Amino acid sequence: MSESVSVRCPACRREQFYSAPSYPCACGAPVIPPLDPAGTATAVTHQVWDEQWVTVRCASCGRSEQWPRPELGCPCGTLLRIPVAGADAEEEAEEAAAEPAPAVARRAFTPVTIRTARDAVTAAALYLRWLGYRDIRRADQRPPSGIGLAARGLLAQVDPTVRPASLRDVECLWLTAMTESAGCVYFSLAGYATDARTRADDLGVPLFVLDLTGTPQPVNSLADDLDATGASGAL
Incomplete structure (x- = not known):
């Protein structure tokens, strides 16, 4: 289960708690982006596709995949990007993720609710x-x-x-x-x-x-x- 981290909005200074969602790895294990409790949330002023994804390695099989980067909407209207631990190593992990993965049985697709x-x-x-x-x-x-x-x-x-x-x-x-x-x-x-x-x-x-x-x-x-x-x- 994902641990909650305290997130402070840089615009209104409101403090909230956030838990990252889990995503299904191809091996069937849940993958949760590791949040950085010492990091600082930043306001998103312009959405860039490449910045909306973060590479996370599955603890069960070692496979690296890209998943939506953790974000949180503040009641003041500011969209906050939550820092992820080890994000500086993304480029190296993304190269590994681009390599063909071994054939594995697909588990049931886990959807993401559509609101936007x-x-x-x-x-x-x-x-x-x-x-x-x-x-x-x-x-x-x-x-x-x-x-x-x-x-x-x-x-x-x-x-x-x-x-x-x-x-x-x-x-x-x-x-x-x-x-x-x-x-x-x-x-x-x-x-x-x-x-x-x-x-x-x-x-x-x-x-x-x-x-x-x-x-x-x-x-x-x-x-x-x-x-x-x-x-x-x-x-």
Whole structure:
């Protein structure tokens, strides 16, 4: 169980207690970012994708993976970034995490509740990692709508809006993936237009809907297959 640390907001000086959430390692053991009780929380004024993740090593199997960096919302409106012990060694650990992991049986996916657009992106990234994709990062090219993610051999688009994904959204993702010789997958909170679903089947694009629990639900048979086989069956 995660230990609580005292966090003081630099803006209003309010003090709170924070416990880091646990995440599921591929081996099945819980992984908890080690909080630094001697560290000082900092205010987040600008969200940068690379800074929203921290590398944590599983104490059970030794595997290093990237997980959402601990953050806490203060009642005054300030978003606080919680210091993590050993964060200076992240670059070295990230290189180890980028190496192909040995085949292991997948445990049940543990979702992250979706309350914000960032939560939707986090849920999709965690799901892709659960499928077995490696080196998940922000995509180089920004999609016309939503947020793009990239992994080895894959482009993903996450649409956290309340508008169903359109035919153009699906075709743009597919075309971008084609230029990079990669596969692609789409995640949407609001579902898909009928013609978008039909076109996705023609182009071979797996479609998922993110429910508010953070669990991707397959929309077409391609998504069903990806959910069942994982990255090894898709590449």
